[in-house]
Amino acid sequence: MSKKPPTPRTNLHPQTIAAQGLGWIDAETGAVVPPIHNATTYARDESYELIGGRSYARPNNPTLEQPEQLLAALEGGEAAALFASGMASAVTLFQSLSPGDHVVAPRSMYWGLRDWLTGEGRRWGLAVDLVDSTVLEAVASAVQPGRTKLIWIETPANPDWGVTDIAGVAAIARRAGAKLAVDNTVPTPVLTRPLALGADFVMHSATKYLNGHTDLLAGALVAARQDDHWQRILALRGSGGAVLGAFEAWLLLRGMRTLFVRVRHASVSALEIARHFDGHPKLVEVLYPGLERHPGHAVAARQMEGGFGAMLSLRVKGGAEGALKVAARCHLWVRATSLGGTESLLEHRASVEGPSSPVQKDLLRLSVGLEEPGDLIEDLEQALQAL
Ligand SMILES: Cc1ncc(COP(=O)(O)O)c(C=O)c1O
Structure with missing residues (x-):
């Protein structure tokens, strides 16, 4: 069984935390690289208590925990969750909203997600407005206080690399009672930390820089707070099953070290x-x-x-x-x-x-x-x- 990672020391540079994979050492063997847990189910003792607190791999695979905690530390969030792809993570966040909720998203963004939002998202009942998010006034005038539940941005954005002012949009979201999610795939936490600028969620296509070797599909959400909304997202991942496989999670941790x-x-x-x-x-x-x-x-x-x-x-x-x-x-x-x-x-x-x-x-x-x-x-x- 692996030791719990030490709480990252605040005086350590994020690069140090990443290079050491949070400093996790296997308690049993001393290995500095974690094992891959391929088990899909977990045993109970004679009194029918779960031996290790886990029951089944879909909602709960220990191999995911180390890369999730590392990503949360790098982004400055309270928690992170890995998904089967970047799209799976983004779609799960949108599905955590309710039909009728209003969403503001940029015209210039990853096209696959824009397509999903304006197609499946609308069919599912979301009211979606696309705006030029590089212009704060355009975001502010699209927001409907009380009805807008999520503002989504991507910066720099595909493929013209338009830049959205994260702190400016966070202030608009706060005033309207909406949450702000930022696709941080392109800058990564190395160059931009949206949660520190007021965002509520960060999303990654971990397929890209986090892994960095063009050999796996993965996605991630990071939350500023472990609140009820976050618990709903975890429940959707566990029940919907868009979870990352153990081997991919292990590879992702290896990629994130560099x-x-x-x-x-x-x-x-x-x-x-x-x-x-x-x-x-x-x-x-x-x-x-x-x-x-x-x-x-x-x-x-x-x-x-x-x-x-x-x-x-x-x-x-x-x-x-x-x-x-x-x-x-x-x-x-x-x-x-x-x-x-x-x-x-x-x-x-x-x-x-x-x-x-x-x-x-x-x-x-x-x-x-x-x-x-x-x-x-x-x-x-x-x-x-x-x-
Ligand atoms: C900025 C950005 N966000 C999200 C995605 C979707 O991620 P995935 O392909 O891992 O599902 C991509 C994929 O190209 C992307 O470039």
Whole structure:
């Protein structure tokens, strides 16, 4: 049986807490890496009491506890819960609301979730308004005090990396009696801690940076408070079954140990790449909040610490044809969806999202990985020469 993790010392830097996986040592063996508990059921003693307090793996698998407690510590929340995917975690949060509740979400956000909200979410009875969340007045005027139960934001947001003022939206939510949830997948707690800025929930596609190796699907919710709403979310996960598997949870903990070095390295590279291509004659625009000309730069500089993230987009001259030509000519950048892995990815979002996509047809989204940035710049330069 594993020892309880020591309460993280407040004077320890989050990177130290992550690198040591909360300092958890296996009580029985002294192992510094935890075992994987594959058991789906737990035994009872002769008086029919549960021996270890657990009954069944769907609501309660011990392998999930260490990565959950680590993520809660990094985000500064009271608790975290792991889900089978980022979508499963987000959908569970929306399903914890009641039919008739009003939700405000951004127009610019992960498209799969926007689709779910405006399709299944509405069918399920949620009233959903999409706004430009980078404009605080737009959020404030969409909110219906008493009826709005949740404001959802993503910052910097897919795929134009628009920046939303988290503290500003938190104040609007508080005044209206609504809760604020922030998709923190892209900045991660390394660069942004939404709970400290007034958010109630943080969501992650842990498939991305938290794991960091493009080899598992996972999601997470982190709560500022372990209140009744949080208990309902845990109950929905346990009964609905959108829980993470034990092996994935174990892999995720392994990935999170290196989160800080990966995110910081990739953010430095992304800034170098953005600065290199800013003003390039073959490009319409470079979209990256680390560039001073980006409309969200001032807010990003205030609420992000230590970097602007490793995601950027290039708008290529020549429309969709130009963008697809550049993508085709890249040798090092992998043409694939997703983000947050060690390998750099390049994606033509409009092709992936289909004809209804609001994304500009000339836009290539880049997820900067851990390669030498000079190699990545050289590969894009030679591809741009095709235009
Ligand atoms: C910002 C963001 N949020 C949520 C998701 C959904 O996560 P998952 O694919 O793990 O379900 C994604 C996936 O691309 C994403 O990029």
